[in-house]
Amino acid sequence: MSVINVGIIGASGYTGLELVKILIKHPKFNLSYVANSEGGVMLSDLHPSLSGVYECKVLKTDVDELAQECELVFLAVPHQTAMAYVKPLIAKGVKVVDLSADYRLTQDLYEEFYCPHTDVQNLSHAVYGLPEINREALKSAKLVANPGCFPTSAILGLLPFMEKRLKNTPIIIDAKTGVSGAGKKLSDVTHFVNVNDNLFAYNPLMHRHAPEIAQKLHVDFDEVNFVPYLVPVTRGMISSIYIQVSGDFDAFELLREFYKDEQHVRVCKNPVDMKSVSGTNFCDIYVKQKGSVLFISSAIDNLMRGASSQAVVNANIMMGVDESAGIPNIAYVP
Amino acid sequence: MSVINVGIIGASGYTGLELVKILIKHPKFNLSYVANSEGGVMLSDLHPSLSGVYECKVLKTDVDELAQECELVFLAVPHQTAMAYVKPLIAKGVKVVDLSADYRLTQDLYEEFYCPHTDVQNLSHAVYGLPEINREALKSAKLVANPGCFPTSAILGLLPFMEKRLKNTPIIIDAKTGVSGAGKKLSDVTHFVNVNDNLFAYNPLMHRHAPEIAQKLHVDFDEVNFVPYLVPVTRGMISSIYIQVSGDFDAFELLREFYKDEQHVRVCKNPVDMKSVSGTNFCDIYVKQKGSVLFISSAIDNLMRGASSQAVVNANIMMGVDESAGIPNIAYVP
Amino acid sequence: MSVINVGIIGASGYTGLELVKILIKHPKFNLSYVANSEGGVMLSDLHPSLSGVYECKVLKTDVDELAQECELVFLAVPHQTAMAYVKPLIAKGVKVVDLSADYRLTQDLYEEFYCPHTDVQNLSHAVYGLPEINREALKSAKLVANPGCFPTSAILGLLPFMEKRLKNTPIIIDAKTGVSGAGKKLSDVTHFVNVNDNLFAYNPLMHRHAPEIAQKLHVDFDEVNFVPYLVPVTRGMISSIYIQVSGDFDAFELLREFYKDEQHVRVCKNPVDMKSVSGTNFCDIYVKQKGSVLFISSAIDNLMRGASSQAVVNANIMMGVDESAGIPNIAYVP
Amino acid sequence: MSVINVGIIGASGYTGLELVKILIKHPKFNLSYVANSEGGVMLSDLHPSLSGVYECKVLKTDVDELAQECELVFLAVPHQTAMAYVKPLIAKGVKVVDLSADYRLTQDLYEEFYCPHTDVQNLSHAVYGLPEINREALKSAKLVANPGCFPTSAILGLLPFMEKRLKNTPIIIDAKTGVSGAGKKLSDVTHFVNVNDNLFAYNPLMHRHAPEIAQKLHVDFDEVNFVPYLVPVTRGMISSIYIQVSGDFDAFELLREFYKDEQHVRVCKNPVDMKSVSGTNFCDIYVKQKGSVLFISSAIDNLMRGASSQAVVNANIMMGVDESAGIPNIAYVP
Known part of the structure; x- marks a missing residue:
């Protein structure tokens, strides 16, 4: 070729x-x-x-x-x-x-x-x-x-579990992003002094990536509760996702099976971190269940996979x- | 005296x-x-x-x-x-x-x-x-x-809203803490290279502060879903709290009323940040509602108020x- | 009063x-x-x-x-x-x-x-x-x-040793400053992504604080070689100073004697760091001699003592x- | 092959x-x-x-x-x-x-x-x-x-100018290194809380890389004055070098000519930064002259070129x- x-x-x-x-x-x-x-x-x-x-x-x-x-x-x-x-x-x-x-x-x-x-x-x-x-x-x-960066990490984390999800329960996405996501533009939220050694949410429950997540997952916008935090990191993004599920299943096995043929998703036995995907197209996903609540942690490089x-x-x-x-x-x- | x-x-x-x-x-x-x-x-x-x-x-x-x-x-x-x-x-x-x-x-x-x-x-x-x-x-x-640092921030955030909370729905606490919370002890999670420009959860859904939160709020341990993240910050802590509520009320007004006589809690109109409480005994709390979901962001200095x-x-x-x-x-x- | x-x-x-x-x-x-x-x-x-x-x-x-x-x-x-x-x-x-x-x-x-x-x-x-x-x-x-922040740290470091200094040898000041020194103004050098996990000099040998240092020390501007670096730190400043000296003397004792009545200068036996003066009016000074070269490290909080x-x-x-x-x-x- | x-x-x-x-x-x-x-x-x-x-x-x-x-x-x-x-x-x-x-x-x-x-x-x-x-x-x-990391950056910066250097004047190397240079070993100087938002020199004028620099440059150990600083950065290293020179020459042109056939040295018109060489084998070098003093700033990735x-x-x-x-x-x- x-x-x-x-x-x-x-x-x-x-x-x-x-x-x-x-x-x-x-x-x-x-x-x-x-x-x-x-x-x-x-x-x-x-x-x-x-x-x-x-x-x-x-x-x-x-x-x-x-x-x-x-x-x-x-x-x-x-x-x-x-x-x-x-x-x-x-x-x-x-x-x-x-x-x-x-x-x-x-x-x-x-x-x-x-x-x-x-x-x-x-x-x-x-x-x-x-x-x-x-x-x-x-x-x-x-x-x-x-896709947007937040939707990429959120959707890949949620996809395997949407069938297990209890209808009409809220999807919670507490995301954390590095500052490069805000682009090169100068603004108060990219000023080093405001970001360094600090942490804060922005546009909580109102971010424009929420409807994108909802639409691609075929759920109502009302069901998606999305809050992004800016963290003092240059690149990287982790979405903390919480959903309620029903039925008896092994969340890790379900996740592994779901992505077994995907080369750009890694299913992790330990909690994911930002750096391990930095500079790559990987989405690293970790899951843990406690009763009916599923915690999913999904990491990408916002500039790469995102x-x-x-x-x-x-x-x-x-x-x-x-x-x-x-x-x-x-x-x-x- | x-x-x-x-x-x-x-x-x-x-x-x-x-x-x-x-x-x-x-x-x-x-x-x-x-x-x-x-x-x-x-x-x-x-x-x-x-x-x-x-x-x-x-x-x-x-x-x-x-x-x-x-x-x-x-x-x-x-x-x-x-x-x-x-x-x-x-x-x-x-x-x-x-x-x-x-x-x-x-x-x-x-x-x-x-x-x-x-x-x-x-x-x-x-x-x-x-x-x-x-x-x-x-x-x-x-x-x-x-009290422990995580329980302090979580309980103060949750207290005003416990009566509005829908029974038997999960309490989600996605917390973020600076590294001083891990103490002076040397370990992999306090090594600069592992923490800097990085982010990860630890002990998700299993941290020992979860039962403390549950007990003081008089709820079942099963209802408290607590995940702490380590952020590349020296001091400070923010708890992202998500609960489901019922009834018609103004969350901000409820919060303000609840703490109106407290000198060490500040009710904030904008999302809280870590630095504004750093070095002080303040707990800064922000709340936002979307349908039946309440998002509460509660910031303290883990070494001070915590x-x-x-x-x-x-x-x-x-x-x-x-x-x-x-x-x-x-x-x-x- | x-x-x-x-x-x-x-x-x-x-x-x-x-x-x-x-x-x-x-x-x-x-x-x-x-x-x-x-x-x-x-x-x-x-x-x-x-x-x-x-x-x-x-x-x-x-x-x-x-x-x-x-x-x-x-x-x-x-x-x-x-x-x-x-x-x-x-x-x-x-x-x-x-x-x-x-x-x-x-x-x-x-x-x-x-x-x-x-x-x-x-x-x-x-x-x-x-x-x-x-x-x-x-x-x-x-x-x-x-005084300016750089001159404060440089002059306090140099003062005790000016009499020992070899005439007509260069004064080298390699300073490092936190980003708050650049003020609240938005600019490329205060953008988090440019500063975080990075380091660079700016205005080397041409900074406007150099004439201030020279004038207050009563030396020629030509003799002062001043290079500031921006470091990924919010507040704090350290000047690395190198001069050539003559005569037989104990640099530490000279320093201690010189500042023995000053409450806002601390003479340190170990190399100084930024944080130990952060939030205070102290100037911490360390000195070490190797042959005819004197290394002086002088730390202040740029927003406080500076x-x-x-x-x-x-x-x-x-x-x-x-x-x-x-x-x-x-x-x-x- | x-x-x-x-x-x-x-x-x-x-x-x-x-x-x-x-x-x-x-x-x-x-x-x-x-x-x-x-x-x-x-x-x-x-x-x-x-x-x-x-x-x-x-x-x-x-x-x-x-x-x-x-x-x-x-x-x-x-x-x-x-x-x-x-x-x-x-x-x-x-x-x-x-x-x-x-x-x-x-x-x-x-x-x-x-x-x-x-x-x-x-x-x-x-x-x-x-x-x-x-x-x-x-x-x-x-x-x-x-070679060691500090010697690599210092020697490459100094080499082009050794012939112009005034004999018997001190070579000053004020180096700044990221924390990865200290390795994975746990110690107080790699604890996040000690390094973050901070800065300090270590082993000033006594570091073991100084004799390596001296020997490879064929100068006396006495002439090399080497002070390393630890900066809150994961990887990267910049050496600030100050020497006294004689004769009339264009330092930038001399530098460019010296390295014109080298593919892993970049001669820079603007002050170098750590990130631009991070992850690469490049050594970026900048030079500026003021009277008889030459300031050379030489950047490498300590884990790569170093x-x-x-x-x-x-x-x-x-x-x-x-x-x-x-x-x-x-x-x-x-």
């Missing part, structure tokens, strides 16, 4: 950087187009750690040029901006993995939590890019909505490439 | 240091006896930050000497060790605030979660030192069991001193 | 908060005026940790009002802004402790490193507020230029109050 | 883990022997992040077995232990890269700073494994002494493999 040319729109942020880091080592993809909204700088000026490793000029995004160059493009831009690019890209036959929220929700939920949707046509065929639930659909997808490496897995599936091709599995430990 | 002589047994650890820091500035207490198991060193050798501030020799614990010197003593020693001191101290008429777990639980629960109890006689009259629930009993107490400053509040009450005398209220912010 | 009314202009930042924290516990000063440029908010909205501890309205700065209310004012505003307030305040007979750089340097040096000076008249009588070198002058000062607590010491001296009245000496340890 | 079998003795520590992480992805080496002193566990039990990535049994070290299996072995064991393995391994014709200090120094210096040397014969032909100075000798080396990745570079050279084969160059950023 010959090399497949791919591009990135939105190379300036953390997820853009992670995409570059994966794609320049990818055995099947060739990163042939790197752009942001302004263009004109060297990529290593945006990301000095790439100096002497990968040097290229960042282009000003031009959909026509991109369409001539690439078969697939990763969009690492804010929601709303993404829609504006998807429309012409799909029209020109370029496959798209969109890392924003624009194609993750049904129109009504999207418009309730974000803004008016201006590309309903493509929304109708977009595939939610969680391979563990949509692998088949991804194979023929033209447009993939890459964004960029999952995006490349999706691209692999879309392009008929081995699912784990080029996907990092060596953690940033210690 | 003349000055009251007090002592500390167990001056080497973090809670011992915090006791010293409070007592040497206390307007009514005179710290006249500081001891640990070996004695013989200068206090500022154990705690260099006290150099030039407070210099004294650490004594080898001698109950007779202590009883001659002090009216009240703080025990900052491990459980089991504490019992051995309490017996003779009480016998000699010294009042005791015990920071260990030895007098917090009923005998059967204690022996299930800790070890055989060797001082059942004093256990029978020990008062659980949470002023918000036991203020009257504390006034005449001879022996106070100072140990030493609460111990001094208890001592204040026991000795008839103003409850907030000498209690720090200025947070370590920024 | 009756209580002395004092005020703060610039209550929004970190040094403003530290001033408030000290002054509301001060036995001789009464904080009767708290202002910033806009006014109109509650102080506890700017600094939530003060909720329930100290509530007051922040006023819009009005020099006339202030002059009627206060005998002394602390200016915690940026350089250049400070000058504009000093002129009328001094004219109205209010004593001023200025925490900015505006009155620290001679006019020519100031204008070289900052901007044109618009209050040369008051510059001529301003006293540099390092008590260890200017105690006598401070007693009658009307305007005190509170700003606010030193400012209150200066005010104490100016107002004839005991120098250590109200000055915190209990470190934020652990 | 066929695959080359290599082994690791000492797989339990951080450098052992880094060696595994590199070697299992290496295009030319096959990791066929992994041992520690006891053996018997799974490697993923020692390093859980390797679960599902690389599973093998850790063997009890057996030199005969190893010699049959491997052409080259990496020793990641403490000094003194290393010597005991090197003797029989070399006798059996196995090439060795020793990450300990045992073959870095001349016998007399080694015995002064460490302990008696028991393998003087092999010491005589060991090559110091800094490719930038010993590339030719490494090609035919049988035994390579892998230990394991440099060890693999040395092995590459010894085995005639491309020097950068399998060497990670993608930094752990953000």
